[in-house]
Amino acid sequence: MKNIKPKLIRLFKGGYCTPQIARIAKTINEPSATLHYNIKKLENEGAIKTYKAVFDYKKIDEGFCAYVLIAFSPAEYSTPERIARALSKHKEVESVDLITGDWELIIKVRTKDQDEYYNFLRNVISREHGLQKTKSMISLKQFKTEFISL
Amino acid sequence: MKNIKPKLIRLFKGGYCTPQIARIAKTINEPSATLHYNIKKLENEGAIKTYKAVFDYKKIDEGFCAYVLIAFSPAEYSTPERIARALSKHKEVESVDLITGDWELIIKVRTKDQDEYYNFLRNVISREHGLQKTKSMISLKQFKTEFISL
């Protein structure tokens, strides 16, 4: 057994998919060549970043999900970008946004379970310099993600 | 001019894409037929929900993004599901999660601009019965979304 599943998940998470032109052609009743032209235009404009898969995360050992609010220490107010980009690099991190209000950053994190989430907080969040305070909001139930209803 | 762009965006947001088996085959050096078998298995298990596009949202008139925290009024504590599902139906809503902590729901919303966001709050959030309080956290800069770095 070659255990190809984890490789597929890794690749599909960020790309390795492509439009189904023929199916779209039937759906909206337009010629394939016309759709091809319009899709390539969107890609060349950079409007489409990638084509990827959306998973039922419970079924791929990423059933635990949390939003983490982060506040910087005063010394780091000037370099939120550095921290945001550092956090973005981790595979567990689905999204990173700089926000208005009482907190500076909100990130969405997916792990296998609470134990792995604890490790993530300890090994990634805590070790990042310049963080003053964090607050976890743990997802009890996900109704929609990445525009896909569950 | 047929103005196909909005139709493509609508379709690609939720699906109408498919895996690139040949490219994966080259990348991880496995036969196409083997990959096909493993991918179909993931699909049949329900591990893969769909294949879809990720956009540069600034370029498709969805540049404004906000997270909304929502608290229910006491009378609605027993039916958070109804409200969560109702909110999920709106095209502006990227995600909906029931969470622990001071708030009950967190939703991520994308609109063209602040004006459209205001309309969304007024027409969708305010009209939903059973909400006690909301708090918007507006995204000033997005570093990563849907696992895709920007």
Place this chain on the structure above:
DNA sequence: GTATCTATCTGAACTAGGTTCAAATTTTGA
């Protein structure tokens, strides 16, 4: 208003690559 240039649309031919199938191999669990 019309001429010219550019962008978009489209059918047809071409080609890449997804799918099927049957046989071989590996894994499972009785």
Place this chain on the structure above:
DNA sequence: TCAAAATTTGAACCTAGTTCAGATAGATAC
């Protein structure tokens, strides 16, 4: 240890993505 089930794979097949050149529509300038 053996039989059933799951996985792997090459080869043939066929769906569907891509290319291209001509047609059409839209934009710009005079």
